[in-house]
Amino acid sequence: MGLALTLLTLFVALAITWRVLGSYMAAIFDGRVHFLGAIERVIYRLLGTDPTHEQSWKRYASALVVFSGVSIAITYAILRLQGHLPLNPQRLGAVSPALSFNTAVSFATNTNWQNYAGETTMSYFSQVGGLMVQQFVSAAVGIAVAVALVRGFARRGATTIGNFWVDITRALLYLLAPLAFAAGIIFVAQGAVQTFGGPATIHDALNGVTQVIARGPAAFMEAIKQLGTNGGGFFNANSAMPFENPTGLTNWLSIYLVLAIPFALTYTFGKMVHSIRHGVALVSVMVLLFGVWASVTITAEHQNNPAVAAAGVHATVGNTEGKEVRIGDTSSALFAVASTQTSTGSADASYDSFTPLGGMGLMTGMMIGEVTPGGVGSGLYTLLVYAIIAVFIGGLMIGRTPEYLGKKIQAREVKLAGLASLVMPLVVLITTAVAVSTAAGRAGPLNAGPHGFSEILYAFTSQGNNNGSAFAGLSGNTPFYNITGALDMLIGRFAIMVPVLALAGSLASQGAVPESLGTFRTDTGMFAGLTIGVVLIIGGLTFFPAVALGPLVEQLTHARFF
């Protein structure tokens, strides 16, 4: 499929999904979908929760933190004990404590940063019972937080923002499980492997060698990996591996799956606040920024590699180094942009081999906060945080106490939105600084100079944004990187979620100011533009010096941009 056709079909498919899935998700979280009511009730009984009883933001947040804490503990235990657990045909031993901690945190925070190679480290039980379970529930947690914030906007003078247990249960039962199952069938049909049969040993008589071919239950994990914007693959090579991503169709499907829910949630938002136009304003922010980043990255990767030309090798069209020939330069670039801008982090090419500008595109795409369209749930709630700051500045500029959807944006809201937007740059810059100034950190990067710096910066940007994509070139499986990375992921996830939930509580408790001609319009192109400004300014101004010292210097070394 040519690039133009890929883009066109994706656009059409996502546009349909936006409307259909968006309105379906609103129905799920408004409690209007019941087809699995019996299972739902059993789950509530097991959890001991009363589904009609809603929670204040504090209770909602505590439930979320407790749930995630338990998730991390269970996953950690599974990885440590995998030698004693079933479904371990390769008889793999315990995963080291630091790596187990990093991996448990990574999957519970929807990051899926992998300091290991799946096929040689994790038993089938660890992959399916540990990691894949987290891929489902961490996505549900992200969506729950977004829905809680949307309820904050939709409700008037309310003390509650929903029930966390109900929200994640419904997200899992009605949204993630059915969609992942359907997508998994397609992956299997296209030839992705799905077996508990253990690795295959093949003797190549012609060459006289014996090869061990890693196999496993990859296809269904692949579906939730993309759909839940997780990104952690069964195999080390991730989506570049034919067993995970066998055909052009699955490559297209992967891109579609990562973008489907994050984009559609803006429709859900519009629907739940009774103004689709507000959802349109947000989705246009996402689409516009995504479009710019995709164009730059695709164009950059379609350039010939100057290093190849300099080596006197016949230059191919496009930067093909580190890319699957069957996928090609532009499709890989599109996949990479979709994956990095959705906090997914899956990869069908080596990002380390991207041109400096292409790599910078991936890195800066994360630095602007994973909002274009961002991860499932996290993209919407982070963008709403930026939108609140845009509303505040814009509202002042028209001479009114700023309001968003009738909710006054005052000291408390600005404080919480400010806090939520502060966390990511703060934690990414500080962990990067710690890494470059300690011997343990400096031992990590493969390259010296600006590229080495980019490798470290990329790793912490990816983890701090709960993306999980790797630039490669960094030896991450060391106690230092495992632990700093885990902290990076934890802070980047929960230090944003908690203020966002507080924001939801604060907004829900307010009444609503009626709209008039003097109200700052938050459903217009002007507002979308202002929000883009805030996203770029917060991301751009905080990361400009770091980017200048890494990828920008590299790019300028080539002395040209395109």
Added chain:
Amino acid sequence: MTAISTSPTHSDHGVLNRRGLFDSAILRRAAVQALAKLDPRVQVRNPVMFVVLVGTVITFIEAVAHPSLFVWSITAWLFLTVLFANFAEAMAEGRGRAQADTLRRMRTETQARRRQPDGTEERVPAASLLKGDEVVCEAGDVIPSDGDVIEGIASVDESAITGESAPVIRESGGDRSAVTGGTTVLSDRIVVRITAERGHTFIDRMISLVEGANRQRTPNEIALTILLSVLTIIFLPVIVTLVPFAHFAHSAVSVVVLVALLVCLIPTTIGALLSAIGIAGMDRMVQRNVLAMSGRAVEAAGDVQTLLLDKTGTITLGNRMAAAFIPVGPYDESDVANIAQMASLADETPEGRSVVVLAKERFNLRARDDLDGAHFVEFSAHTRMSGMDIGSRSLRKGATESVKSWVVAQGGTVPANFDDVVQSVARAGSTPLAVADGASLVGVIELKDVVKEGIREKFEQMRHMGIRTVMITGDNPLTAAAIAQEAGVDDFLAEATPEAKMALIKQEQAGGKLVAMTGDGTNDAPALAQADVGVAMNTGTTAAKEAGNMVDLDSNPTKLIDVVEIGKQLLITRGSLTTFSIANDIAKYFAIIPALFISTYPQLRALNVMHLHSPQSAILSAVIFNALVIVALIPLALRGVRFRAASSTAILRRNVLIYGVGGVIVPFVGIKLIDLILVALHAY
């Protein structure tokens, strides 16, 4: 000022606004104050500028330890940045302080004649008066403190407070009983019961208000300060982490340059001007003779969505005017005019005079000399008629029902078309007055409310700003509807009672709207207190003035519209300068980042889009620009961003273009110019 023709009592030049924006005395005092404000205890209240001060100290230490022209220049300009911010605030305060001085001079140490319980008087200093004391004031006396007249009636010169020289009448009882300390009795004798505690008189409050002595931050100002703190905190790690990043690149960055970069990036422009903008907003109210009791009230004015406006004096000129004579029965128009004129000759009310004027205009009827032996009948609330008895004739004009029954009582009959005429006049929004000659009903005078010129357009603007205007009137619904239609208000409350007014405010507020109103009577007090913005007329009662959160010294209800605009302007100025301040950062990065690392990575020269001369000149230019832009924007901060009544979308587009896009471009030009000057001076 607005385009509305204001009432005759309005003054553009009260005592409070005699000074221009840059009075030299204020400038001198502000310069001194700017130094005094360097006190860290003062600085710490402004987080953005406090960071600059700390940075200045760091570069100063560096300059002493490793002196060079560059380091000293940076230190000097950082110090100036702090001073400029102090200067801006001092300028804003200085204007208020000058006004306070004028007020203090007024508060003379007068002697008061305190009346003892036994009726005798004793002379005591005004300052010793307590609440509840009774004092006697006669012609020529300065009223010693605020109070209510409990005996007598007097004309009082209130120019000391309002700047208006025409005396006003103050009398016991009713809505005109409040007097203000510092004003002078011109005639007659009154007894005043003091209502203000010592040191809490109106003038005391004015002084502390204009001085900003107990100025509290408003909700939006607090929220903005938080945002600015966030933008400051976010840049601290950006700068600090540059040290290890640079070290990793085998480069070194000097602490001076890092401080310079930090100061350039944090929102110093708005941080420096924020408090000046708030003070200046209060000041602009004072300039228009409105005393806002809190900054919160000024800010709320910008958010108002419903304006309750009294019909009389705000929407219409104070009085109704005779507009037509309509005959009934066998009479013609000139008969009506003739009898109406005679019945009104003794009527000194504006309405009565307007009848005489209309009769003259229409039928050239002049004052008569054949009125010997005429007996004038005064209007009374009981008869609701006035007129004259001359010879055997009794001429009357008055409320239609009263005149009708008077005619019937004398054995007359009511012409068939009389009720129709009365109805049609009322439907047109006018007030019908019946005219009778003895037992005969002659006709009807149409008294019309005259809507102020330009008010319709003003309401149109309000509508575009999303503000609903509601006319409050005691008229019947028919009349009210007609005037509402003519004036172009969105809604009206007819036959308004204080209770109905209160209910309306509560109903609007229940819908989440902010309501503003004006009032003067004691019965307005609860509504004034309930409204989000309650503007009490200075001529009003003490109760009204205490209930409202603003007092209009000109007692001009139309001012409410100005108040809303000032409130909006205050917020717009803050928002626009914040946008400008943040937008500036882009250019500063392009000046400083290449300068920082150009020695390690010469490739970064490509980012030096301004082609600044050298790393040092680039950094210094950015710092100088950052400091000078504060000074350049002081007039804007004090005057406020120009406000035009328009829809929110239009206002936003305009301000984003000027302060957002402009804020990106201006520093590129400014920094380049400063760099060129530095090079021309051979400084670098």
